[in-house]
Amino acid sequence: MLLAKFDGDVVQAIQALKESGPEPNPELLGSADGLLADLGNCRSYCEECRPPLPFPFARATRQVKDVLTILFPEHAGAVNTTTQENELAVSNKAPERFLAMEKVWLGSSGAPRLFNGLWQVSSPSWGSGSAQSQEAALLHAVEHGLTATDMADHYGDAELIYGDFRSKLAPEIRSTTYAATKWCIFSPVPEPITTTFVLNAVRERCRRLRGRVDLLQFHWYDYEDKAYLNVLAELVRITKSHPELVSAIGLCNFDSEHVEESCKYLIAETGSVGIVSNQIQFSLVDARPLRKMTRYFDMILSWGTWKEFQALLESLSTTAHKHGVSLTNVATRWVLQQPAVGAVIVGTRLGISDHVAENLKVFEFELDDSDMYNINRIALGSSRQKVTTLFDKLGDCGNEYRKMH
Structure with a gap:
């Protein structure tokens, strides 16, 4: 250890x-x-x-x-940056489990509605797994149908971990995986936005992943710098000119106003919307996406009082007992049942702990109208006033991240 x-x-x-x-x-x-x-x-x-x-x-x-x-x-x-490794042995039930999984279509590819999120690799405070234990954890997830993984350029060695893992899979298993990563720009770009500049950034993600990026999600530091629109246009064009590098383009922590601005610009410049998703924070205590788009303790206090949070936990616990699942299953299922949500990213302490079996239970039940009413009454407020209050305090989705840079 x-x-x-x-x-x-x-x-x-x-x-x-x-x-x-x-x-x-x-x-x-x-x-x-x-x-x-x-x-x-x-x-x-x-x-x-x-x-x-x-x-x-x-x-x-x-x-x-x-x-x-x-x-x-x-x-x-x-420098030898790759190693010759034996192909990983995967359970013969893996393809069957993948086919049975609830899926969302992101561009031309279908991915499970539950992603393995590797952001916890970005800090040792979450714990540090060995390369062997991390590989075993990813293999276990794939064998149970959880073949989609989300990472980013700044999540430590997440892309390298996943790239090495994916390269060891047999072609028929590798074809079921879905690699989503991010290109995040946190400061002014010191050079002109050209096709070469953007293409080099895409190639860097592919190099670290040792193959194609299925979904490249783009984050931009400051909406006042409109260069991000040029970057997006170049990215969309690259999906057409270099499909072997990247399949689809998404956004990361964009607010609703600038999602709309991006879509209008891309239609004018490329003839299509081009972006397939926007990854944002969305939970029972942060339902801002319901306002316009159809940390942790601080977020709870922004949402309501500690007493109200305990009432929400009690409601979730009652619902969980009714369906024979965990409280976190209910919270995840609530997000999945929102009409605008394609998939949920569940944090993975890779090589440290394993919740694959528990996470899969979100596909074994659905919240009925009574469940949704009881949860919404506390989480959103009787007239959705909690959504409005949180929106007024924090701004639209992603605003809290831009304040950090």
């Missing part, structure tokens, strides 16, 4: 280095090469032991190789 934590700490340290945009000088190259050599020596030691020991720093090694590829592309040829 301690070695897995150290492995995760190295991953986060290298991620911070990537995001700081350092000057790629000889001193930095020497430090990175030296760290990689030390990790290689540790691997050799583990392999030479009898019996061989599991190598505990696979994630750190992969992350160091990745930063060398990004900062020193001329040096990348000397």
Whole structure:
């Protein structure tokens, strides 16, 4: 456990280095090469032991190789960034379970309505799983039909984890997976928005995922900078000119006004809407999407009082008991039954804990009119006044994230 934590700490340290945009000088190259050599020596030691020991720093090694590829592309040829691995054995029931899953169509592809969310990989405070335990967790999810995974460019090594995992699947299993990631721009772009600039960003996501991006979700830092409209137009065109790189384009934390602005611009520029989704925060205590679109404790206090929250939990618990499921199943099912919702992303502490069996229960029941009324009465208010109040306090969807940058 301690070695897995150290492995995760190295991953986060290298991620911070990537995001700081350092000057790629000889001193930095020497430090990175030296760290990689030390990790290689540790691997050799583990392999030479009898019996061989599991190598505990696979994630750190992969992350160091990745930063060398990004900062020193001329040096990348000397760094072996992939490993030859045996194909993963998958239960023969996996295709059947995938076919039986509730699905949402995002562009031309169908994906399960429950995504594995890898945002918890972005911080060791959630715990650090080893490369082996993370791979086992992803395999377990796929074998039970949960083949869609959501990640982002800044979620630590999430893309690298998933890219290596997906590449080890047999073609017939790999074809059932759905890789959704994000390209997030948090500050002004220091160069013109050109096809080459956008295409290079798409290719970087594909490189880390070792294959096509099924859904690339775009986040932009400031609506006053209208360059994001040009980026979106280029992304939509790339889905047509380079379908082997990216299949569909979505938005991430856009408010309703700028979703509409984006759609109108794309229709004018490309002849089609082009975007298939908008990933936003939506829950029983944050139903702002119901206002215009058909953290945690702080969100609860913005939604209502602690007493009201306890009343909501009691209502959810009663409903859960009625259907023989968990309280979280009921909360997830409530979101899934909103007409505008295609899928829900469930946080995954990859390689730390496993809730696949419990999560799958959301597809075994539906909330009836009485259930929805009882939940809505507390969560939304008798006249949906809680939605209006929260909207007035926080603004439209995604506004809370832009205030962070």
